[in-house]
Amino acid sequence: MPESTKFLLPEDAIPTHWINLVPDLPGEPLPPLSPRTGQPAGPDDLTPIFPMGLIAQEVSPEPEIPIPDPVREAYKLWRPTPLFRAHRLERALGTKARIFYKYEGVSPAGSHKPNTAIPQAYENAQAGIRKLATETGAGQWGSSLAFACSLFGLECEVFMVGSSYDQKPYRRSMMETWGASVHRSPSDRTEAGRSQAEHDTGSLGIAISEAVEVAAQDPSCNYALGSVLNHVLLHQTVIGQEAIAQLEEADARPDVIIGCVGGGSNFAGLVFPFLRRGDDVKIVAAEPAACPTLTRGVYSYDYGDTVGMTPLMPMYTLGHDFVPPPVHAGGLRYHGDAPMVCALVRAGRIEARAYKQNETFEAAVRFARAEGIIPAPEPAHAIRAVIEEASDGEEKTILFGLCGHGHFDLAAYDAYLAGRLEDPEFSEADLDAALARLPEAPAIA
C-alpha cells in the first residue's frame, strides 16, 4: 500500500499545555487601552464580563499554561483531530509539493471554535457563573459555545446577526438543539438592541453590544468571545501542537504553513507552536480581498467592536466602523485582527495575501472533488494560497489549516456553480472615511 493518508494520534497525545506566544513576540507587548481613560487597561477592566481564570490567561507572561483535566476530557469528544496527506489533490495538481492539512471540521460544531469554547465554558462554570452570553455572525462561534455550555451545565444566550438569522436558520436550530436560546439581533431584550431597531438586518457590532450588555447587567452571566483575544489564541494552540507530532510521524517538516485569517485564532493556533519551536518556515495568512485587513489596513490602536465599548487594541484595522461588503466567508469579515498576529505581520514574520471570492470557491471545489471534504468558505482562502504555492514547480512541504467543513455553506457553493457568485470590491472611499474616524490614541512606532 502507498504512504499513509491520515495521521492519527491517541487520546493521551492531546496536549497537556497551551502555548502562550507572548514571551516570543518581537519587542515589548503593547497594552490594550481602556476606552474610557485611554490608559493601559488592566485585569479590573475585564472582571465585569470575564472570569478571573480567563483574565489570568489573557495577561499571562508564562510561555505555557496547563490545560485543566476536565477540558482535556471534553476535548476527547473529537481530539486529536486528523492530519491528512492530500495525495489526491497533489495528483490532481500535478505538483512536486507534498501537501498536508490539519482538519478541525470533525468537532461536533464543525470547526476549530470548540477548542476555545470548551475552556471558556469550563472557567466560567468553575467561577460559579450560570450563563454565558455571546454574539454570532454566520453561527460557527454561537454553535460552538452552545455545545460547550451543554457539556458544563451552563445556560447560553446567543445574539445572532439579523441577516444571518434569516438566511441560515439551521445554524440557529443547531444552537437550540444544544439547549441555547437564540435572539435575532437587534432584539428588544437590550437597550443596545432597541436603540438600533432601525438597522433591522443587524451587524456583528450591534450583536456584541447586546451580549456585553446582558453580561454586564447580570452578575451570574458572563460574556464570551470567539477570536482576537490572547486567551482565545492560546486555546487554539492544541491544533499546531498536534500537527507537529503528526508531521513527525509522517517524517515531514513544513517549508510553508498557510491559514486563513479573520480574527486570527485558527491561524494562530496552527502557526504559533511552530514559531515556538523556532522553525525556519514561510508563513502565509490568507484573507478576503473584500476585507483586506492585513494587506490594506493601517497598524493602529482601534476598538475591537463597532460601537467602541471594548478596549483599544494595537492591530491592523480598516476602521472599527468599516462595513466590509458581503462575502460568504462570514468568519473573515472582521475589521481588525488579533494583536498577536498583527505584531508578527508587522515584524515581517508572516506574509499576508488577499483573494477574491470566486477564486477561493474555485479552489474549494477542486479540493472537494479530489479529497472529498467540502471546505467552509473561510479555509477556501487557505486552499487558494496552497494551490498557488504548489504550482511553482518546486519540491516542498506545505501544511495548511482546514478549520471547518462547509455543510452550512452550500448555498454559496450553489451560487458559485451557477455562475452567480460575486466578487465584491471594498470601497476605497469607505475605507478612507473609516480610517479618518479612528479613535485618538498613541501612535505606534
Add this chain to the structure above:
Amino acid sequence: MPESTKFLLPEDAIPTHWINLVPDLPGEPLPPLSPRTGQPAGPDDLTPIFPMGLIAQEVSPEPEIPIPDPVREAYKLWRPTPLFRAHRLERALGTKARIFYKYEGVSPAGSHKPNTAIPQAYENAQAGIRKLATETGAGQWGSSLAFACSLFGLECEVFMVGSSYDQKPYRRSMMETWGASVHRSPSDRTEAGRSQAEHDTGSLGIAISEAVEVAAQDPSCNYALGSVLNHVLLHQTVIGQEAIAQLEEADARPDVIIGCVGGGSNFAGLVFPFLRRGDDVKIVAAEPAACPTLTRGVYSYDYGDTVGMTPLMPMYTLGHDFVPPPVHAGGLRYHGDAPMVCALVRAGRIEARAYKQNETFEAAVRFARAEGIIPAPEPAHAIRAVIEEASDGEEKTILFGLCGHGHFDLAAYDAYLAGRLEDPEFSEADLDAALARLPEAPAIA
C-alpha cells in the same frame, strides 16, 4: 485520566475482506425471481445495469470477499471510523450499562453510504463504464455516489425525489459540488418520468424507474443501488469488523447490538461480523412506527421498487406500492427490507421494534446534549432503543450504530423543539389494500 472516550485504529486496520453472511444464513437461500418469468433470476437478468464484478459479489457463496486495493485506498479518506464510549450519555441516563457507538458520520458525505458507493464506482470504472445513474430520496445515497464517482472519474446522474429536491436544496448542492448532475424527478429526461408528470412531488419508485431507464438504454451507463441487495450489505461489513477490533481494545464484548433499519445495509454492516464470529448477543432492529416493515409487514416475495421493474425478493413487505406517511427519517421509508436481514428476523435471530417520530427526536436531542454529535433522524431510532435497553437497571454492554450526522436535517430538529413535529400513523386500510396487491409468487414456508 478516566477511561478512553474514542477507540481509533490505524489505516492498515481497514479490513482486507468483506464478510458475506450468505453461507451462515438459516436454511437454503431463497432466490430472487425474474419479474417477467417468475422463475429464479440469474446473473444475466442483471447485466444490463450492473457490472459483472458486482454481480459476482451479489451471488457469491464465498464467506469472504477480498477488498480491492484501490477501494481500501479510497476508504482511507475517512476509515477506520471511530468507536466512542458514551461516557456522558451514560452519566446523563444514570445507567449501569456501558454504551459504545460506531460513528459513520465522519465520511465526507456524512453517513455509511460511501462504504458501498466507493466499491460500486470502482467496479463500474474497471468495467469501462463511463457514467452511473441512481435515484435518491433525502439525498444521502445520491451524495455518496456523487462523491465516489468524483474519485474514480465517472459521471454521475441523480434523479432526486421532487419533494426532497424542493425541500433539501443543500443535498443537491453537495452532489453538484462533487460534479454530479441532479434532476428533479419526475423529469422530462425519461419516458418513466414523462408518464408520471402528474405526480409532481415524485416518489422513490418513480426516481428508481428513471435511473434504471437511463442505465438500460445507454451501454456506457450503469445503475447503482444504495441498500437492500446482497453486495451492498457485503460492502458495509467494514463497519462491524472495525467495531470488533475496537471493542477488543476497549476490553468489551457487546451483550446487545442495536441499529436502525430502512433497507438494512447499515444495520447488516454493523451486525453481520458479530454473527459470523458466533457471538451470543441480543440484536435489535429499530424502525419507524410510520413504516413498520419488520414489525407489521408480511414475509413474502415482492418487488423491490414501486412500479414492479426489479426482481421479486423474499422479504418483510408492506406492499411494493404502499406509500409510508412522511417522516423525517427518509432513509427508513422503504416498503421492504434486505432479504438477508429479513431471513434473520424470520428465524428469530433479530428482534425488531418500532418507534414514533417524537420519541426518536427526544432521544436524539438527549444524545446531542450529552455527546455533542447531532444524529441523523435515522439513527435516532437506534438511540431510542439504546435508552430503553439502558434503563432496566442491569449491567450490560450495548453497541449501537450511529450511521450519520444530522447536519442536513436541522429543519426536523427545529420542528421537534418547537413542538410542531407530528407522529404520523400509517393507515391500516392502506396496508391491507397494498398487501392485496402483492404479486403472485410462490408462498414462503
